Amino acid sequence: MAEYTLKLRRYDPQSGEAPYYEEYRVDLEPHRSVLEAILMVKNEQDGSVGIRCSCRAAICGSCGVRINGRPGLACHTHLDKAANTGVNSDGTTILVEPMGNMPVIKDLIVDMDAVHWKKIQRVTPWLINKEPVPEREYIVPHENMVDVTQSMACIQCGACVSDCLSMEVDPLFVGPAASAKAYRFVGDPRDAEQFERLKDLAEDPHGIFDCTHCFTCIDACPKGVAPMSQIMRLRRITTNDHHIVDRNNGERHERAFTSLIRGYGLLHEAELLPRSYGGDSWFGKFHPAAGQELLSSLPVVVKGLMRGKMSPKLALLGHRIPSRDLKAVQAIFETVESKDRRYELNLYITGYEDGDEDVGVPAAVAAGDDGMPSAPGPDPHQPTSASESESA
Amino acid sequence: MPAHDVLIIGAGLAGQRAALAAADAGASVAILSKVHPVRSHSVAAAGGINAALNPEDSWESHAYDTVKGSDYLGDQDAIEIMCRAAPDEILWLEHAGVTFHRSDTGHLGTRAFGGASAARTYYVADITGQAILHVLYEQLMKHHERVDRYEEWFTTTLLQDEDGNCIGCVARDIRTGTLEVFNAKSVILASGGAGQAFKPTTNALICTGDGIAQAYRIGAPLMDMEMIQYHPTTLAENGFLITEGARGEGAHLYNAQGERFMEKYAPNKLELASRDVVSRAEQTEINEGRGFPDGTIALDITRVPRKRTLEALREIVNIGKDFAGVDITREPIHIKPGMHYIMGGVKTDFDGQTPIPGLYAAGEVACVSVHGGNRLGANSLLDTLIFGRRSGEHAAQRARGVAMPKAPTSVLADAQGEIDEILNRGTDPARPGRRVSEIKNELGETMNRYVAVYRDEAGLATAREIVQRLKAEAPSAAIDDKGTVFNQDVLAAIELGYMLDVAESIVMAAQERRESRGAQFRTDFPERNDEDWLHHITVSLNGDGPALGTAPVTITKWQPQARTY
Numbered sequence: 001m002a003e004y005t006l007k008l009r010r011y012d013p014q015s016g017e018a019p020y021y022e023e024y025r026v027d028l029e030p031h032r033s034v035l036e037a038i039l040m041v042k043n044e045q046d047g048s049v050g051i052r053c054s055c056r057a058a059i060c061g062s063c064g065v066r067i068n069g070r071p072g073l074a075c076h077t078h079l080d081k082a083a084n085t086g087v088n089s090d091g092t093t094i095l096v097e098p099m100g101n102m103p104v105i106k107d108l109i110v111d112m113d114a115v116h117w118k119k120i121q122r123v124t125p126w127l128i129n130k131e132p133v134p135e136r137e138y139i140v141p142h143e144n145m146v147d148v149t150q151s152m153a154c155i156q157c158g159a160c161v162s163d164c165l166s167m168e169v170d171p172l173f174v175g176p177a178a179s180a181k182a183y184r185f186v187g188d189p190r191d192a193e194q195f196e197r198l199k200d201l202a203e204d205p206h207g208i209f210d211c212t213h214c215f216t217c218i219d220a221c222p223k224g225v226a227p228m229s230q231i232m233r234l235r236r237i238t239t240n241d242h243h244i245v246d247r248n249n250g251e252r253h254e255r256a257f258t259s260l261i262r263g264y265g266l267l268h269e270a271e272l273l274p275r276s277y278g279g280d281s282w283f284g285k286f287h288p289a290a291g292q293e294l295l296s297s298l299p300v301v302v303k304g305l306m307r308g309k310m311s312p313k314l315a316l317l318g319h320r321i322p323s324r325d326l327k328a329v330q331a332i333f334e335t336v337e338s339k340d341r342r343y344e345l346n347l348y349i350t351g352y353e354d355g356d357e358d359v360g361v362p363a364a365v366a367a368g369d370d371g372m373p374s375a376p377g378p379d380p381h382q383p384t385s386a387s388e389s390e391s392a
Numbered sequence: 393m394p395a396h397d398v399l400i401i402g403a404g405l406a407g408q409r410a411a412l413a414a415a416d417a418g419a420s421v422a423i424l425s426k427v428h429p430v431r432s433h434s435v436a437a438a439g440g441i442n443a444a445l446n447p448e449d450s451w452e453s454h455a456y457d458t459v460k461g462s463d464y465l466g467d468q469d470a471i472e473i474m475c476r477a478a479p480d481e482i483l484w485l486e487h488a489g490v491t492f493h494r495s496d497t498g499h500l501g502t503r504a505f506g507g508a509s510a511a512r513t514y515y516v517a518d519i520t521g522q523a524i525l526h527v528l529y530e531q532l533m534k535h536h537e538r539v540d541r542y543e544e545w546f547t548t549t550l551l552q553d554e555d556g557n558c559i560g561c562v563a564r565d566i567r568t569g570t571l572e573v574f575n576a577k578s579v580i581l582a583s584g585g586a587g588q589a590f591k592p593t594t595n596a597l598i599c600t601g602d603g604i605a606q607a608y609r610i611g612a613p614l615m616d617m618e619m620i621q622y623h624p625t626t627l628a629e630n631g632f633l634i635t636e637g638a639r640g641e642g643a644h645l646y647n648a649q650g651e652r653f654m655e656k657y658a659p660n661k662l663e664l665a666s667r668d669v670v671s672r673a674e675q676t677e678i679n680e681g682r683g684f685p686d687g688t689i690a691l692d693i694t695r696v697p698r699k700r701t702l703e704a705l706r707e708i709v710n711i712g713k714d715f716a717g718v719d720i721t722r723e724p725i726h727i728k729p730g731m732h733y734i735m736g737g738v739k740t741d742f743d744g745q746t747p748i749p750g751l752y753a754a755g756e757v758a759c760v761s762v763h764g765g766n767r768l769g770a771n772s773l774l775d776t777l778i779f780g781r782r783s784g785e786h787a788a789q790r791a792r793g794v795a796m797p798k799a800p801t802s803v804l805a806d807a808q809g810e811i812d813e814i815l816n817r818g819t820d821p822a823r824p825g826r827r828v829s830e831i832k833n834e835l836g837e838t839m840n841r842y843v844a845v846y847r848d849e850a851g852l853a854t855a856r857e858i859v860q861r862l863k864a865e866a867p868s869a870a871i872d873d874k875g876t877v878f879n880q881d882v883l884a885a886i887e888l889g890y891m892l893d894v895a896e897s898i899v900m901a902a903q904e905r906r907e908s909r910g911a912q913f914r915t916d917f918p919e920r921n922d923e924d925w926l927h928h929i930t931v932s933l934n935g936d937g938p939a940l941g942t943a944p945v946t947i948t949k950w951q952p953q954a955r956t957y
Contacts, residue, residue, distance in 0.1 A: 012875060012877070013877050014875050014876065014877055031717065042829070042880075043827065043829035043830075044827070044829070046872055047827075047828070047829075047871055047872035047873055047880075047881040047884070048872045048873035048874075048875070048879075048881060050878045050880060052427075052431075053597060054427060054431050054433070054596040054597050054598045055431075055433070055435070055436055055596040055597075056596070056597065056630070056632075057436070057632050057633075057711060057715065058710070058711075058714065059435055059436050059519075059522065059707070060427075060430075060431045060432075060433075060435050060436070060596060061430065061431065061435075062427070062428075062431050076714060078714075105567060105877065105878060106875075106877050106878045107878075109878055112428070113543075120533075121533060125530050125533055125534075126489065126530040126531060126533065126534040127488065127489030127527075127530070129487060133487055136483060137483060137486045137492070137499060137500050138486065138487075139497070139498040139499060140494060140498050141494065141498055142493060142494035142495065142496065142498065142501065145491050145492065145493050145494050145516075146493060146517075146703060148491050149491060149493075149516060149517050149519070149523075152491050152516065152519070152522075152523050152526070153517075153519060153522075153706070154526075155430075155435070155522065156430055156526075184491075188489070188491065190489070
């Protein structure tokens with residue numbers, strides 16, 4: 001047994017008072033969950049503490065909260081781990097607050113309808129059947145079904161939504177959970193509207209290209225859904241397979257990144273903007289939109305120069321790395337591009353047979369050239385690099 | 393005041409399936425649930441759903457396995473309906489978008505399951521219930537114009553007119569505390585089981601027997617209530633479920649002496665015998681001192697190829713890691729039998745109709761009875777979907793011939809009075825009352841001690857005494873929260889009353905059945921006795937107290953035989 005102090009953020013909408021913190025002491029074994037501690041408080045000390053909960057086993061998705069500042073499920077977080085991570089890590093105090101990015105109803109209960117479920121509804125969250133619907137089942141590769149199982153494993157707990165940084169800046173951003181839901185249809189070979197779904201989500205200024213690639217949702221997800229990975233996969237299928245040009249210019253921006261890295265080994269910031277609009281061609285620099293954006297970013301450029309974050313030389317010539325290193329970088333491009341299929345991360349597919357010790361690394365499922373993730377290549381069990389590869 | 397042709401209470405698989413079917417049949421539909429639909433306990437169903445869909449398989453074989461699994465207490469006409477309809481239901485789900493895992497040829501894949509003579513369990517990794525539940529919710533979102541959803545509404549009472557027809561319910565909006573009358577031409581209960589009357593249980597905190605008790609309180613008979621399923625593989629410490637899919641994929645059970653003891657109890661089916669058989673075998677090993685010191689058995693999943701485990705049993709890999717500190721791909725995990733499912737429930741016919749006109753029930757809340765004395769693994773999802781659909785269709789059809797009822801507004805005042813009574817408890821310091829959670833705990837521990845795998849008259853009599861004392865204590869149980877917004881305390885007090893009604897009927901039926909059949913094993917009557925007990929036991933409210941009755945078992949093709957695996 002160990003003694004913990006649960007510091008709960010309380011809010012009673014009927015009281016007319018601001019939220020406040022209340023501390024409770026609980027005696028529980030360190031491997032018990034934060035939810036068990038809260039339920040102990042509810043049962044023995046104060047039944048008015050509000051928290052949604054049901055299954056206690058990380059499957060119903062009810063008890064999403066912030067624990068010491070980090071989003072997660074209360075039932076899925078051990079007391080000792082909770083007390084030693086995050087903002088209050090003194091080993092005994094556990095701060096529990098409602099999730100972010102959503103209005104609070106009472107105590108630890110947030111209004112998921114107002115944010116989370118609205119966004120889910122935004123992505124046309126049902127299968128649009130390919131016609132004709134077969135008399136029996138659709139015949140589809142096992143790998144595809146295992147592949148979409150990763151996003152199907154989402155329990156709609158909202159932990160990723162809670163701490164999504166892009167959503168904090170742009171509350172209209174479709175967000176990680178809804179994007180993962182979208183992948184569940186985009187990756188499903190039975191769905192008839194892959195292109196339409198992707199075009200819709202790419203052209204929406206608050207769509208998939210609004211994600212800033214910060215990894216917070218991957219960290220937050222208690223089920224390994226890795227929402228950001230699903231967003232990146234949506235983007236790759238959008239750009240590489242469907243060549244959809246999005247309103248955020250995300251596709252060309254991504255291309256500019258890869259072409260610069262290939263050319264210089266490091267990012268060449270001054271080139272990024274023109275290339276994002278005009279492509280690799282030299283004349284691209286004179287693309288009107290590039291000029292416009294350059295003009296509007298001038299204050300930032302000037303600030304950067306004044307603070308020494310860049311020099312005129314770097315801005316004009318870009319970074320240089322030794323040619324041996326540059327060759328090594330380019331070799332990575334060659335290796336990746338020589339594969340006839342794109343490899344994608346997937347939790348449910350390990351790519352390893354028994355006996356391999358190094359199985360902590362999730363491996364890959366390949367996406368076919370037709371844009372439809374399809375069966376892995378000739379040797380699906382070949383251990384592959386865990387890093388997501390870009391086929392430019 | 394909302395008014396619909398069909399009102400569905402509960403939004404798990406049975407409720408959502410009923411809603412979609414009723415809407416398809418042209419009815420206006422409301423679905424109401426005390427939690428958001430995807431939080432329903434159907435989400436926890438792991439292993440899969442049975443259907444004889446392969447050409448080599450047959451519905452007769454599925455039905456026979458189910459009848460045998462039920463220890464001949466299942467009604468064979470209802471079982472036949474369920475097993476015949478199963479393949480089409482799987483295809484319906486597949487077309488609706490369920491991501492069933494495939495075989496190498498891209499057709500629907502199957503895994504083996506307990507008590508089945510063929511591999512006929514269709515699955516999505518080990519999150520089958522979750523996958524189906526979320527896909528049905530996708531369909532509800534798609535059909536939002538035809539199905540009104542009332543999410544986080546708590547039903548306090550069912551309503552009847554002077555002729556005894558069920559005409560709706562009173563429910564409390566949990567977010568605001570507002571009470572509302574829901575009028576409906578037909579009402580379908582789909583509110584699930586009552587596992588929280590036991591402690592520990594694999595069931596979620598929301599499984600408090602609400603619908604069973606609500607129906608019972610307006611006179612609907614309950615049936616097969618003594619039949620409580622103890623699942624063979626639950627975690628020792630907290631009762632969490634380890635799916636039967638693990639054994640389906642090839643895991644073995646060992647006692648502390650390293651013996652694969654199922655060889656003694658079920659030489660043919662071994663670990664894949666019926667759940668009652670495996671649970672009893674484990675309990676015998678434990679009781680006779682061959683279990684581990686913490687009263688457990690070892691489940692060895694390391695035999696299953698690691699890649700397969702990570703792909704198809706991902707959820708229990710996580711549960712092992714997160715809740716037991718065990719890597720199940722490398723070492724055995726300790727388990728024991730734990731309360732899992734109630735075969736009994738509100739008595740219905742195979743269209744879901746209860747004897748109360750206008751009231752239907754489907755899923756775990758109901759007893760058709762397709763599970764009889766013991767439910768086969770992966771038959772519960774099937775039960776919810778088939779009888780959910782049939783209830784929805786029939787309720788919609790019934791609604792066509794009925795005028796929209798209108799409950800008197802006085803019912804609202806009555807319901808508010810009951811809630812106010814709870815809120816005002818504990819104001820007299822001389823009579824503080826026990827805490828709701830304390831009474832609930834004592835109930836759960838009592839049931840798990842005396843009404844478990846092995847039972848006898850002395851233990852059941854003790855349980856009955858305790859339950860009756862708790863029933864007397866419950867009305868004065870005090871609560872802390874006096875607010876109206878998300879007052880979970882008030883709901884817990886109401887749920888306690890539901891659980892106590894359900895527990896009482898379970899104990900009474902178990903006392904009454906003086907034989908051993910299916911999940912009911914009486915050490916004082918260890919044999920099955922078809923001559924005296926091949927019938928259902930019913931419990932219904934008579935005046936103020938419960939009264940026992942019987943109902944015949946329907947036998948069509950399969951005469952009772954000795955049951956070995």
